[in-house]
Amino acid sequence: MPMPPLPDLASLSLAEIVRLMEEKKLPPVAQWNPTHCGDSEMRIARDGTWFHQGSPIGREAMVRLFSTILRRESDGSYVLVTPVEKLSIEVEDAPFTAVEVKSDGVGQNRSLAFRLNTGEIVVADADHAIEIRRTDEGPRPYLHVRGGMDALIARAVYYELVNLALEDEAEDAQPGVWSGGTFFSVGLPE
Numbered sequence: 001m002p003m004p005p006l007p008d009l010a011s012l013s014l015a016e017i018v019r020l021m022e023e024k025k026l027p028p029v030a031q032w033n034p035t036h037c038g039d040s041e042m043r044i045a046r047d048g049t050w051f052h053q054g055s056p057i058g059r060e061a062m063v064r065l066f067s068t069i070l071r072r073e074s075d076g077s078y079v080l081v082t083p084v085e086k087l088s089i090e091v092e093d094a095p096f097t098a099v100e101v102k103s104d105g106v107g108q109n110r111s112l113a114f115r116l117n118t119g120e121i122v123v124a125d126a127d128h129a130i131e132i133r134r135t136d137e138g139p140r141p142y143l144h145v146r147g148g149m150d151a152l153i154a155r156a157v158y159y160e161l162v163n164l165a166l167e168d169e170a171e172d173a174q175p176g177v178w179s180g181g182t183f184f185s186v187g188l189p190e
Contacts, residue, residue: 125180
């Protein structure tokens with residue numbers, strides 16, 4: 001059975017986005033503890049592309065399915081887990097990429113809903129924080145998704161956040177955005 005097409009985030013209200021998030025039930029991977037069985041021969045590249053045995057996985061539905069059984073282990077490694085097997089998967093940076101954002105509201109009443117490259121929708125809040133990490137390549141923005149896993153915020157999406165921060169900026173305030181009642185710095189130079 002084919003997976004339904006992803007809704008257009010821009011056309012949805014925040015209430016519709018929240019309803020979609022509540023309808024999406026993820027498998028209880030945190031409760032599954034089978035013995036490690038080996039290597040999945042899969043890799044998630046820095047740009048969010050999923051590979052199997054060196055070839056990109058072209059079927060979006062397969063990537064979406066695998067993303068639901070992805071888990072981060074306490075040692076920082078990643079696995080694909082089912083009730084009966086656990087396979088290693090290499091993740092070069094973050095396992096997800098935030099590819100779209102929708103803003104609803106203004107200032108402290110704003111909510112930011114992000115669509116990930118896997119179709120999952122995450123609303124930034126205290127449990128799903130936006131964080132700017134300083135790296136040798138410069139600042140890199142991330143969104144916490146779940147279970148120790150983050151999404152790299154795509155450059156175009158980050159620029160949208162910066163524009164929102166500049167629109168909201170108060171004098172002598174650190175540039176950032178509000179979502180879900182929490183303030184997040186967007187890491188602009190001072």
